[in-house]
Amino acid sequence: MNILPQVVFILVFAAAGYLLYKRISFLKRNILLGKSETRNDQSSERWKTMALVAFGQQKMFKRVLPAFLHLLVYVGFIVINLEVAEFIIDGIFGQHRIFAPLLGGAYTFAMNFFELLAVGVMASCLVFLIRRNITKVPRLVMPELKGWPALDANLILVIEIILMAAILTMNATDQLLAERGTEHYIALGPLFFSGLIKPLFMNMGEGTLTFVERFAWWFHIIGILGFAIYVTYSKHLHIFLAFPNTWYSNLKPKGEIANMPEVTNEVNMMLGIPTEGGSEAPTEIARFGAKDINDLSWINVMNAYSCTECGRCTSECPANITGKKLSPRKIMMDVRDRAEEVGKSIDAGGKGLEDGKSLLGDYISKEEINACTSCNACVEACPVNIDPLSIILQMRRYVAMEESGSPAQWNAMFQNMETSFSPWKFPPSDRFNWAESVKDEEMK
Amino acid sequence: MSNYKVPTMAEMAASGESPEILFWVGCAGSFDDRYKAVTQAFVKILNKVGVSFAVLGPEETCTGDPARRAGNEFLFQMQAVANIQVMNGYNVKKVVTACPHCFNTIKNEYPALGGEYEVIHHSQFLQSLINEGKIVLKGGGDFKGKKITFHDSCYLGRANNVYEAPREVIKALDIELVEMKRCRTKGLCCGAGGAQMFKEPEEGKKDINIERTEEALKTGASAIAVGCPFCLTMMSDGVKNKEKENEVKVFDLAELIAKDQGLS
Ligand code: SF4
Ligand code: SF4
Numbered sequence: 118m119n120i121l122p123q124v125v126f127i128l129v130f131a132a133a134g135y136l137l138y139k140r141i142s143f144l145k146r147n148i149l150l151g152k153s154e155t156r157n158d159q160s161s162e163r164w165k166t167m168a169l170v171a172f173g174q175q176k177m178f179k180r181v182l183p184a185f186l187h188l189l190v191y192v193g194f195i196v197i198n199l200e201v202a203e204f205i206i207d208g209i210f211g212q213h214r215i216f217a218p219l220l221g222g223a224y225t226f227a228m229n230f231f232e233l234l235a236v237g238v239m240a241s242c243l244v245f246l247i248r249r250n251i252t253k254v255p256r257l258v259m260p261e262l263k264g265w266p267a268l269d270a271n272l273i274l275v276i277e278i279i280l281m282a283a284i285l286t287m288n289a290t291d292q293l294l295a296e297r298g299t300e301h302y303i304a305l306g307p308l309f310f311s312g313l314i315k316p317l318f319m320n321m322g323e324g325t326l327t328f329v330e331r332f333a334w335w336f337h338i339i340g341i342l343g344f345a346i347y348v349t350y351s352k353h354l355h356i357f358l359a360f361p362n363t364w365y366s367n368l369k370p371k372g373e374i375a376n377m378p379e380v381t382n383e384v385n386m387m388l389g390i391p392t393e394g395g396s397e398a399p400t401e402i403a404r405f406g407a408k409d410i411n412d413l414s415w416i417n418v419m420n421a422y423s424c425t426e427c428g429r430c431t432s433e434c435p436a437n438i439t440g441k442k443l444s445p446r447k448i449m450m451d452v453r454d455r456a457e458e459v460g461k462s463i464d465a466g467g468k469g470l471e472d473g474k475s476l477l478g479d480y481i482s483k484e485e486i487n488a489c490t491s492c493n494a495c496v497e498a499c500p501v502n503i504d505p506l507s508i509i510l511q512m513r514r515y516v517a518m519e520e521s522g523s524p525a526q527w528n529a530m531f532q533n534m535e536t537s538f539s540p541w542k543f544p545p546s547d548r549f550n551w552a553e554s555v556k557d558e559e560m561k
Numbered sequence: 562m563s564n565y566k567v568p569t570m571a572e573m574a575a576s577g578e579s580p581e582i583l584f585w586v587g588c589a590g591s592f593d594d595r596y597k598a599v600t601q602a603f604v605k606i607l608n609k610v611g612v613s614f615a616v617l618g619p620e621e622t623c624t625g626d627p628a629r630r631a632g633n634e635f636l637f638q639m640q641a642v643a644n645i646q647v648m649n650g651y652n653v654k655k656v657v658t659a660c661p662h663c664f665n666t667i668k669n670e671y672p673a674l675g676g677e678y679e680v681i682h683h684s685q686f687l688q689s690l691i692n693e694g695k696i697v698l699k700g701g702g703d704f705k706g707k708k709i710t711f712h713d714s715c716y717l718g719r720a721n722n723v724y725e726a727p728r729e730v731i732k733a734l735d736i737e738l739v740e741m742k743r744c745r746t747k748g749l750c751c752g753a754g755g756a757q758m759f760k761e762p763e764e765g766k767k768d769i770n771i772e773r774t775e776e777a778l779k780t781g782a783s784a785i786a787v788g789c790p791f792c793l794t795m796m797s798d799g800v801k802n803k804e805k806e807n808e809v810k811v812f813d814l815a816e817l818i819a820k821d822q823g824l825s
Contacts, residue, residue, distance in 0.1 A: 179747075369669070370665075370668075370720060370721055370722075371719055371720045371721075372665035372669055372716050372719075372720025372721055373669035373670055373720075374629055374630070374670065376670070376673040376674070377634050377638075378673075380634045380635055380638050381638055381642075381674060384635065384638040384639055384642050385642065387639070388639070388642055388643065388646075390642065390646075405634065406632065433747065435750040435752060435769045435773075436763070436765070436769070438749070438769075438772060439752075439765045439766055439767045439768065439769050439771075439772050440764075440766030440767065441762070441763045441764070441765040442763065442764075442765075484763055484764075487763055488762070488763040488765075489755050490715070490750045490753070490755040490757050490769065491630050491715075491754050491755030491756075492719065492750035492754050492755070493715060493719040493720055494715070494719065494747075494749075494750065496719075497719050497746050497747075510630070510632070512632075513630075513631060513632030514632040514633075514634055515632070516632055517631060517632030517633045517634075518632065518633065518634060518635065523631055523632060523633070524760050526759055526760035527631045527633075527756060527759060527760055529759075530627060530628075530756070530759040530760075531628060531631070531633050531636055534623055534625075534627075534628055534636055534640065535636060535639075538622035538623055538640065539591070539592060539622070539623050540588060540623060540627050540758075540759050541588065543592045545619065545622070546619065547592070548591045548592070548618065548619055548621060549569075549591070549618040549619050550591075551586075551591055551597040551600055551601060552567040552604070552616075552618070554601070555565045555567055555601045555605065556565060556566070556567055558564060558565055559563075559564055559565075560563055560565050560605075560608055560609070561605075561609070561823060561824055
């Protein structure tokens with residue numbers, strides 16, 4: 118028996134595993150550049166959210182057509198990967214279709230189902246390609262997608278179509294070989310979709326046919342391993358990160374802005390209120406708000422790596438709809454790009470965070486963050502519970518408290534509030550004037 | 562007949578009483594000329610129904626909402642902590658307010674600073690008065706049978722999941738409620754939240770309130786109902802900008818009820 122294919126298979130597998138391990142470590146380190154934050158209360162609610170939103174695709178169904186197509190690709194991805202388990206066993210032990218004799222008719226049924234899904238995935242990816250490149254759905258062709266993001270999206274779709282085509286080719290040639298009684302090949306019951314393309318290979322000799330079959334097999338398995346590595350560079354990372362990302366969702370009311378306890382201590386001291394910690398010396402506050410990714414929470418950074426760049430947030434954003442520069446999707450892409458830049462610099466022994474650049478300023482402008490109405494439309498729209506608003510508000514804190522760089526009208530508002538306890542410049546003594554006329558009126 | 566009463570917490574405390582609810586008026590409710598009418602309408606309803614309430618009057622200050630949203634956490638907390646001291650001093654348990662921004666801040670953000678209250682938006686409060694039969698509606702007054710649309714405020718809807726209470730109030734009025742294309746969870750902001758009320762918008766194709774007003778006008782409604790002082794301002798400005806102020810009116814929910822009851 119020729120064991121060379123088995124050795125090659127194991128080597129390819131090990132190499133892919135090593136590369137994936139390196140990539141995962143890189144991503145994990147980048148995410149943890151963010152500040153630590155503990156968010157694991159209400160764990161049963163968290164599991165439920167993850168089950169509904171990530172596993173159950175709940176929020177996708179706000180838009181039915183893309184939701185349906187996406188569901189096909191998603192189910193296809195999960196189910197067809199079951200077949201990969203067989204590939205791996207076959208590959209390691211030099212077998213072919215190891216489960217076929219064990220499962221009999223059920224195996225044929227499963228293969229037909231896989232083929233149906235494969236065709237579904239191909240059709241969906243084709244529609245997605247059309248929506249991006251021909252009908253140009255507005256949220257899929259915005260300026261922040263120019264270059265790599267657009268290419269990335271198209272590459273993924275094309276790769277998926279090719280991988281699915283490989284499955285069909287493999288099954289078609291495999292069955293032709295089995296029909297001709299070639300050793301190793303097992304005849305299954307009729308396979309519908311690959312049956313349709315059989316005529317393409319009908320006239321090939323046994324040698325060519327075996328070559329095509331083996332090529333498709335290797336192409337599929339190497340393709341999948343390659344895809345797994347590619348995903349770590351791509352917006353497609355959401356297929357894994359959607360799960361932890363939804364588990365760590367913000368479960369508080371959307372309108373609540375996180376408190377800053379370090380400020381509370383100082384405010385209490387200023388107002389002469391005894392603080393809870395008693396005589397504890399106030400802790401040095403490193404920075405108010407966020408200027409760069411290390412000021413954000415690691416959950417913010419994980420959010421960025423989970424972003425699919427689908428633009429549902431941006432297409433609901435009132436600021437973006439009316440032509441302002443703000444795009445919540447771009448905020449998420451910027452955070453990821455900055456984390457990648459810093460991570461790469463650290464790995465190359467460079468300056469990392471101290472490279473003289475920062476998220477706010479070099480990636481995101483004040484004009485963008487100032488335009489936000491904190492309406493939560495983006496948070497509501499995101500299919501994987503990403504919170505762009507949290508990042509925007511943390512950057513506003515930095516601008517207001519560290520730079521005193523808020524827009525002049527806001528600074529005036531701050532001053533009114535300090536001096537007359539209202540954002541408008543009215544004397545506080547007039548606050549109750551509205552009641553005069555009511556008190557004079559006779560009750561009806 | 563007696564006059565309408567607007568007791569303050571201080572007066573109540575002086576006479577050893579404590580009201581059931583604190584009516585939190587808010588800065589817009591106190592100073593904005595148009596919104597003062599809403600405050601007055603609501604107070605008349607409270608009087609009419611005989612709810613035991615009081616206001617803070619001169620002791621109230623801004624909740625700090627716009628400061629926090631514009632990034633000035635110090636200023637927010639200064640306002641919040643001071644307000645909480647006053648409210649806790651009066652042993653306040655239940656707060657009703659007509660402003661979704663005050664509602665959100667007191668309900669969700671004051672607890673972390675030591676202020677725990679039951680907080681109710683006036684749309685919810687009005688709905689419960691209607692359900693309990695304390696307000697018996699007379700069929701919508703001027704608006705009977707007319708079309709009206711409701712503009713969801715972000716701080717009531719998405720921020721706190723209050724979508725139905727204002728709609729129930731409108732439906733109880735025998736008015737035809739027509740929805741805009743973007744409503745409930747998908748509602749479009751009026752453009753004032755996140756402290757935008759206090760500065761000019763950034764440069765763009767159009768202002769947010771114009772976009773929203775156009776959408777409201779498309780429904781063919783003769784009135785736009787709101788439940789928020791900022792929304793009231795933004796939508797009124799939008800209607801004026803479209804030169805439709807003679808045909809389409811903007812009202813707060815409390816005003817609709819007060820009109821129905823013949824209180825204004
Ligand atoms: S919260 Fe801000 S960024 Fe998000 S949709 Fe609203 S205006 Fe846009
Ligand atoms: S933040 Fe969410 S909604 Fe926005 S582009 Fe990313 S995945 Fe899509």
